[in-house]
Amino acid sequence: xxxxxxxxxxxxxxxxxxxxxxxxxxxxxxxxxxxxxxxxxxxxxxxxxxxxxxxxxxxxxxxxxxxxxxxxxxxxxxxxxxxxxxxxxxxxxxxxxxxxxxxxxxxxxxxxxxxxxxxxxxxxxxxxxxxxxxxxxxxxxxxxxxxxxxxxxxxxxxxxxxxxxxxxxxxxxxxxxxxxxxxxxxxxxxxxxxxxxxxxxxxxxxxxxxxxxxxxxxxxxxxxxxxxxxxxxxxxxxxxxxxxxxxxxxxxxxxxxxxxxxxxxxxxxxxxxxxxxxxxxxxxxxxxxxxxxxxxxxxxxxxxxxxxxxxxxxxxxxxxxxxxxxxxxxxxxxxxxxxxxxxxxxxxxxxxxxxxxxxxxxxxxxxx
Ligand SMILES: Cc1cc2nc3c(=O)[nH]c(=O)nc-3n(C[C@H](O)[C@H](O)[C@H](O)COP(=O)(O)OP(=O)(O)OC[C@H]3O[C@@H](n4cnc5c(N)ncnc54)[C@H](O)[C@@H]3O)c2cc1C
Numbered sequence: 001x002x003x004x005x006x007x008x009x010x011x012x013x014x015x016x017x018x019x020x021x022x023x024x025x026x027x028x029x030x031x032x033x034x035x036x037x038x039x040x041x042x043x044x045x046x047x048x049x050x051x052x053x054x055x056x057x058x059x060x061x062x063x064x065x066x067x068x069x070x071x072x073x074x075x076x077x078x079x080x081x082x083x084x085x086x087x088x089x090x091x092x093x094x095x096x097x098x099x100x101x102x103x104x105x106x107x108x109x110x111x112x113x114x115x116x117x118x119x120x121x122x123x124x125x126x127x128x129x130x131x132x133x134x135x136x137x138x139x140x141x142x143x144x145x146x147x148x149x150x151x152x153x154x155x156x157x158x159x160x161x162x163x164x165x166x167x168x169x170x171x172x173x174x175x176x177x178x179x180x181x182x183x184x185x186x187x188x189x190x191x192x193x194x195x196x197x198x199x200x201x202x203x204x205x206x207x208x209x210x211x212x213x214x215x216x217x218x219x220x221x222x223x224x225x226x227x228x229x230x231x232x233x234x235x236x237x238x239x240x241x242x243x244x245x246x247x248x249x250x251x252x253x254x255x256x257x258x259x260x261x262x263x264x265x266x267x268x269x270x271x272x273x274x275x276x277x278x279x280x281x282x283x284x285x286x287x288x289x290x291x292x293x294x295x296x297x298x299x300x301x302x303x304x305x306x307x308x309x310x311x312x313x314x315x316x317x318x319x320x321x322x323x324x325x326x327x328x329x330x331x332x333x334x335x336x337x338x339x340x341x342x343x344x345x346x347x348x349x350x351x352x353x354x355x356x357x358x359x360x361x362x363x364x365x366x367x368x
């Protein structure tokens with residue numbers, strides 16, 4: 001068993017853990033990143049990366065920009081302006097690229113290391129893997145939505161909804177496509193991937209919906225029944241943030257903290273955002289780990305949670321109320337598409353859009 005001492009240990013090298021390793025090592029914080037898989041590793045994900053996510057990560061990332069995104073509800077169809085605020089990649093290459101960049105700034109990446117136990121006390125944090133005993137001042141838990149480690153450390157269980165993704169051979173669509181009538185209480189998506197395959201999938205916020213049937217029907221509606229399947233995987237997506245973000249010297253980030261937009265189900269942006277807040281808090285209070293973790297928790301509650309709460313209200317209206325959604329789309333569809341384009345581009349936030357009285361006035365004028 002090899003012993004390592006470091007300022008920061010991160011468990012999980014996905015979008016959030018990899019980004020934190022990159023941000024922290026760029027700031028000169030000694031960092032050890034641990035993952036149970038060998039990288040590059042597969043993760044079910046459409047890997048649509050919005051401009052606001054790219055701006056945060058500020059790295060020479062591999063995703064390719066695509067022409068436009070389409071939001072469809074039956075016969076109602078709306079397009080974002082071109083070029084779209086979304087690029088496509090694959091999670092294998094994206095996460096691997098970010099981890100490699102973290103290594104180039106001095107982070108140590110331990111792959112294929114399952115975490116066996118963690119001691120998180122006021123005095124110290126100690127992580128045991130099969131081959132290492134790691135002592136650190138600060139611990140970030142970035143293990144995603146699966147697994148029990150966050151709960152074992154005193155964090156809440158993440159509420160999630162099911163998604164089913166199939167990767168098909170060939171680029172079937174040239175645009176990013178969301179279909180809100182494809183499945184009850186959710187949407188279907190069809191995204192081209194940068195490796196020349198396509199991600200087709202369905203998710204639902206409702207219980208009792210058979211996603212396998214929904215995916216078959218969705219593929220039928222897109223004329224894809226005979227398309228060659230590369231793989232098919234179910235995977236949960238967080239639907240609400242947890243309540244506690246810091247316990248002692250440890251924090252949760254990304255999916256492990258439930259930080260996914262419950263309206264669009266964009267998770268990469270919030271993975272990177274929570275990683276950025278964590279790195280900044282750690283840099284500021286490196287000599288006082290509990291204060292660093294507390295500051296991170298406060299920043300998440302101030303900067304991220306209000307946006308997610310608003311998205312949660314919208315998501316209930318959109319996914320539980322198809323008639324309301326149809327009304328909204330048929331009267332304000334293009335306006336909403338433009339607003340989402342601006343949100344994805346990082347020009348505006350949902351909050352700015354929804355809490356500005358002049359917007360409602362403009363919408364009313366459009367109706368007159
Ligand atoms: C089907 C689907 C499609 C999606 N499409 C999009 C999209 O197009 N755009 C978007 O923005 N978001 C999308 N998301 C959401 C996005 O994938 C997640 O928000 C994102 O992956 C969260 O990153 P993370 O680092 O928190 O977790 P993950 O990416 O899940 O990474 C967690 C890592 O922790 C490791 N780990 C877990 N337990 C341990 C342990 N005990 N020891 C060591 N390592 C451990 C795992 O091996 C893994 O590498 C999608 C999600 C799904 C399910």
